[in-house]
Amino acid sequence: MPTATTPVIPIIDISAAGAGELDVAKALVDAAAEHGFVYIKNTGKDITAQQISNAFELSRALFASPLEEKQKCTIQKNNQGWSGMHSETLDPSSQRVGDYKEAFNFGPFTAAHAAQQPLPDTLDASQVAEIARFCGACHALCERLLHLFGLGLGVTPADFFAASHSPSRPSGSILRFLYYPAPAAVSSPVEKDEVRAGAHSDYGSVTLLFRLRGQAGLEIQTRAGTWEPVPVCPPGTEDDPSPPILVNIGDLLSYWTNGLLRSTVHRVTFEGDGSGGKKVAGESNSEVRLSIVYFCHPANDTKLTAVPSERVKEFKGDLAEANGGNPYAERKVLTADEHLKMRLQASYSHLYENDEKTT
Template identity: 90%
Template sequence: MAAATPVIPIIDISAAGTDELDVAKALVDAAAEHGFVYIKNTGKDITAQQISNAFDLSRALFASPIEEKQKCTIQKNNQGWSGMHTETLDPSSQRVGDYKEAFNFGPFTPAHAAQQPLPSTLAAAQVAEIAQFRGACHTLCERLLHLFGAGLGVAPPDFFAASHEPDRPSGSILRFLYYPAPTAVQSSSSSSSAIEAGEVRAGAHSDYGSVTLLFRLRGQAGLEILTRAGAWEPVPVCPPGTEDDPSPPILVNIGDLLSYWTNGLLRSTVHRVTFEGDGSGGKKVIGESNSEPRYSIVYFCHPTNDTQLTAVPSTRVKEFKGGLAEANGGNPYAERKVLTADEHLKMRLQATYLQMYEKDGKTA
């Protein structure tokens, strides 16, 4: 039997005849209640074919020889390839790092050239396609940020979007993710990386930036969120009513910085990726499995580095009584500790890549 799941709203952001302000208010209500929302009908921003092509590129990238990927090892700018157990999203409770590989793409030049090392196995046309997809993701995020501003009654409504200029330095990252099948992990020659009871594929965490776009493939299980009641619940790839869509709806979640800006009105919800039924405590969703490798694509949208995390000029935010700590239950980063977007990102990266920062005795 399928587990009870949180009823995360599905919002058509381009429905004909729908008032934009109604869409904006629905997005705000979903973000305030869950911190997550499904969006559909994004074809004018990102097409189903673009998403499919991005997943094809991701498979090809992770299939590159290990020597090629190691030439692109992740650096303190949060760009590059990270191998199994490199990243530890929940360092307070994880025995080993996450059971995944990731490739982070920073900005590209206007001519779609990468500004970071990439495997030589990627053709120039493939690099350009990744750059175009990253740009499309940012454009969609700017649209969502404008809607959040409108839904909160901010004057002007582009208060958030104006702080996310794509041509200025920021922590925005397009990330391809690959989680090997559990059977492949268990057969690994390294006993330290064999799965133990209670372990997860990616540790419990909140996202660092403003908004996150998550693209998933049908049938691939694993994502769970921490509900207000303190329970872990799965988030289906295809919620009811979207099974026949050209591609699964995009899942959008609120990051720490948008929660800071709104004093916790918009929730930065803790989430994780489990082994789903293989001793991790994960719950099953009918039609989803973790028996195969899991791929996902994420776009983390960040404001420009020097953005001051000052209070948003919104009556609804001013009247919100919950505050950061209450709204973001279970999130150790709910307390406001920094002044700028760049300071927050460095704080989070240092905790996630502790070995990288410790090896040269430096801090973020």
């Protein structure tokens, strides 16, 4: 098995206020420009360790629901609902079959913390409300990060990004629970070049990723084109109440900054299967892997033109070149909603088969 070369992704404490906030903002921008990923220390001010633990318990309960319950909630074109094994293909150009995972996407909740989409009956009202509160906390944290990115880039006004992500406006923002079965439980043989989740960049502005200690698999594509693992607990965080939250830049924030902030391609691998999976000490893919992701999107009608920032204006890189290996780096759309629909159609082609037959 290849040895792991850990990318030096910075760990940033975003709790500073006042004059220190600008230093934090600049550090976030530098990390996003170099790696497209950054760890943020979760001190409990934004999202507590208990909230994260509760969310993972709810995820376990949801995926343990009877199959017929989950099938009643099958994902639709609005990107909400349950998707079963191989339903999503994140890298359709190279995957033999779809991803080896189940997923459940939660769209917006009501002000009373009720769902606006079908959910399995195994989740009671109090559990749904807890998921809704966690979703709200994730969005609030993303708004704070977006404010810091605006500040660090010198965008005028500084709240340009955050204001574009108001939760009161329709958007593609999604809370996603993910379940990867243990490799031994996969019904079909896994070929050597297959991965648990195909190589892709994220569709929105910023992504929050929550992981569990010891669960391996996430890799990012470096500027040199190599694949390197991203540890759940980077050095110095092993004793934290919960692993640091991993934040990554999505396509739209990269579009907005003409590629200055990188939308980095990443994937989830099987361990030691010949697909390039590299082992991080203390992590394994031999068991079930769970993760929770919050994909933050701007309002659907948001234009994706370059933001008013001197640093963005002075950046001389090419959008596609800056996002090396990302086939979606080329600006082909005008609004956030158009970009999301383009990406979903590629990943869930079976949902759009009838559309193609009638055009």
